[in-house]
Amino acid sequence: MSRHFTSVWTREPRRPAGAAPGRSREEIVRAAVELLDAEGLDGLSMRKLGAKLMSGATSLYWYVATKDELLELAYDEVWGEIKVPDPDEAHWREVASVLAHSLRQAMLRHPWTADLIGRLPALGPHAIEVSDRMRRTFRLAGFSGWDIDFAGATLTAFIFGMTTPEIAWNTSMGDDFDPDEARAMLRRVAAQHPDLLEAADTAHYEDPRLVRAMAFDFGLVSVLDGLERRLTGHQGHQAARRPDDPIAPDPRPAGRPDRP
Amino acid sequence: MSRHFTSVWTREPRRPAGAAPGRSREEIVRAAVELLDAEGLDGLSMRKLGAKLMSGATSLYWYVATKDELLELAYDEVWGEIKVPDPDEAHWREVASVLAHSLRQAMLRHPWTADLIGRLPALGPHAIEVSDRMRRTFRLAGFSGWDIDFAGATLTAFIFGMTTPEIAWNTSMGDDFDPDEARAMLRRVAAQHPDLLEAADTAHYEDPRLVRAMAFDFGLVSVLDGLERRLTGHQGHQAARRPDDPIAPDPRPAGRPDRP
DNA sequence: ACCTGAACACCGTTCAAGT
DNA sequence: ACCTGAACACCGTTCAAGT
Numbered sequence: 001m002s003r004h005f006t007s008v009w010t011r012e013p014r015r016p017a018g019a020a021p022g023r024s025r026e027e028i029v030r031a032a033v034e035l036l037d038a039e040g041l042d043g044l045s046m047r048k049l050g051a052k053l054m055s056g057a058t059s060l061y062w063y064v065a066t067k068d069e070l071l072e073l074a075y076d077e078v079w080g081e082i083k084v085p086d087p088d089e090a091h092w093r094e095v096a097s098v099l100a101h102s103l104r105q106a107m108l109r110h111p112w113t114a115d116l117i118g119r120l121p122a123l124g125p126h127a128i129e130v131s132d133r134m135r136r137t138f139r140l141a142g143f144s145g146w147d148i149d150f151a152g153a154t155l156t157a158f159i160f161g162m163t164t165p166e167i168a169w170n171t172s173m174g175d176d177f178d179p180d181e182a183r184a185m186l187r188r189v190a191a192q193h194p195d196l197l198e199a200a201d202t203a204h205y206e207d208p209r210l211v212r213a214m215a216f217d218f219g220l221v222s223v224l225d226g227l228e229r230r231l232t233g234h235q236g237h238q239a240a241r242r243p244d245d246p247i248a249p250d251p252r253p254a255g256r257p258d259r260p
Numbered sequence: 261m262s263r264h265f266t267s268v269w270t271r272e273p274r275r276p277a278g279a280a281p282g283r284s285r286e287e288i289v290r291a292a293v294e295l296l297d298a299e300g301l302d303g304l305s306m307r308k309l310g311a312k313l314m315s316g317a318t319s320l321y322w323y324v325a326t327k328d329e330l331l332e333l334a335y336d337e338v339w340g341e342i343k344v345p346d347p348d349e350a351h352w353r354e355v356a357s358v359l360a361h362s363l364r365q366a367m368l369r370h371p372w373t374a375d376l377i378g379r380l381p382a383l384g385p386h387a388i389e390v391s392d393r394m395r396r397t398f399r400l401a402g403f404s405g406w407d408i409d410f411a412g413a414t415l416t417a418f419i420f421g422m423t424t425p426e427i428a429w430n431t432s433m434g435d436d437f438d439p440d441e442a443r444a445m446l447r448r449v450a451a452q453h454p455d456l457l458e459a460a461d462t463a464h465y466e467d468p469r470l471v472r473a474m475a476f477d478f479g480l481v482s483v484l485d486g487l488e489r490r491l492t493g494h495q496g497h498q499a500a501r502r503p504d505d506p507i508a509p510d511p512r513p514a515g516r517p518d519r520p
Numbered sequence: 521a522c523c524t525g526a527a528c529a530c531c532g533t534t535c536a537a538g539t
Numbered sequence: 540a541c542c543t544g545a546a547c548a549c550c551g552t553t554c555a556a557g558t
Contacts, residue, residue, distance in 0.1 A: 010449065047550080058551095059523050061552075066551080118377065118428050119375060120432070128449055128456065131453075139455065146474065150479060151482075153479060154483070157417070158421055158483075162413065165382075168377065193389070195392050203409075215410045218406075218407065219413060219414035223483060226486030226489070229485045229489075230478070305531065307530085316544070321532095326533080327533090
């Protein structure tokens with residue numbers, strides 16, 4: 001017996017999506033996004049959302065099968081905000097850079113998305129549109145076969161991975177950021193770790209948001225350079241592969257890369 | 261009035277952490293990790309955990325201030341599983357590779373960590389230990405100033421960003437993976453996107469876990485190559501920076517990078 | 521076709537009371 | 540110093556009943 005994967009995007013909507021009755025799914029999703037932006041993922045409840053729409057909480061279940069479906073819909077709205085230049089017009093590095101910054105900014109505007117990345121696959125039409133453009137971009141850049149997908153996965157991995165902890169940090173710290181408090185905290189936590197302490201001390205003198213942006217740019221250039229290297233086919237360090245890794249759940253950590 | 265950031269790691273523990281009374285915090289955390297591994301983040305409730313430990317649910321609040329604190333403690337246990345070679349012994353690429361694969365495997369073993377990355381800063385002693393070694397690694401590699409931290413952030417971003425959606429996919433699909441069903445779903449969702457459809461068709465013929473591992477290795481080599489490029493100081497494409505990006509919440513998307 | 525309220529089975533957390 | 544149970548203020552979801 002197989003547990004079937006279900007998603008808003010893989011089931012038929014209950015209504016032909018053409019008529020215009022009382023509430024609409026679009027209206028509900030828009031209200032959900034507003035609530036999520038204002039109060040975060042924990043701030044969204046079917047009861048609160050119902051109240052906001054001046055209806056019973058349970059009325060929403062006619063438009064949406066579960067709360068998770070609603071989150072999938074809201075999530076895809078954010079993907080709709082992403083700008084991706086036309087891959088047939090712009091250089092692939094330009095496309096990737098614009099996409100990266102656009103995605104980061106969208107996530108920072110909607111911090112609750114950070115909680116969804118590890119929970120919901122992005123299968124909505126807006127997300128798919130972005131994926132399609134990205135795949136086309138890397139194909140036109142000269143990648144072929146699996147490498148097209150791997151390049152795209154690497155780029156989005158970087159964007160997600162850089163922005164998600166940034167959001168975690170922002171929301172933990174709250175809007176009113178006290179640099180002295182933060183510094184003291186880092187100091188305390190990093191006690192007896194000289195390398196980290198050094199970082200904690202210098203970190204204080206800069207606007208943390210600026211530093212985050214600098215880190216993002218540094219990383220983005222690095223990732224793009226690394227991808228370009230795959231493209232131009234330079235030889236050099238290759239070995240990140242650990243032979244026992246791919247399937248075994250807990251590989252022997254003893255293996256060494258091909259080139260030390 | 262400033263909302264203060266609180267964390268298990270930044271407050272005094274209630275007990276000198278030496279005596280040995282009834283239950284211990286270690287015992288509670290261990291049980292929590294077991295419950296999380298078995299039932300996921302939603303499967304952990306204070307009531308269930310209390311039952312597992314044969315105590316009242318509310319008893320746990322003597323050892324832990326909130327459920328979030330408990331999650332911070334459990335999270336750091338996972339960081340304790342990460343292997344990082346001694347930065348003074350191994351080449352930085354070796355250290356980074358081992359760390360990357362080790363972290364990915366640990367996350368796959370404890371899928372609930374994917375939900376925490378966007379929510380909790382990793383400030384526990386095990387996470388700090390890993391950060392410290394990583395920072396030392398990149399310093400010894402030749403990075404200096406902010407670049408040390410940027411390189412580390414780039415590497416962990418890649419690992420998190422690659423593994424988190426992998427986990428989302430795994431848990432959505434369930435343990436029993438039906439390739440035909442998955443293929444049909446991708447086909448449907450990617451309709452009218454020729455580039456994506458191509459990917460969906462070829463994807464079928466491979467073990468998805470193997471492909472994920474290949475993507476990870478491809479991306480890791482790319483990231484390491486990109487970082488190495490920063491180190492050797494080759495000139496070339498630089499421009500990922502968008503001048504209006506760092507602080508403005510919604511930058512004009514019109515700006516172009518320095519080099520198109 | 522759409523909306524409602526009551527009800528079910530849960531939550532995290534507080535707190536007075538116990539030993 | 541540690542543990543308990545009752546209680547509060549919530550949850551997502553189901554379902555019979557309404558219009």
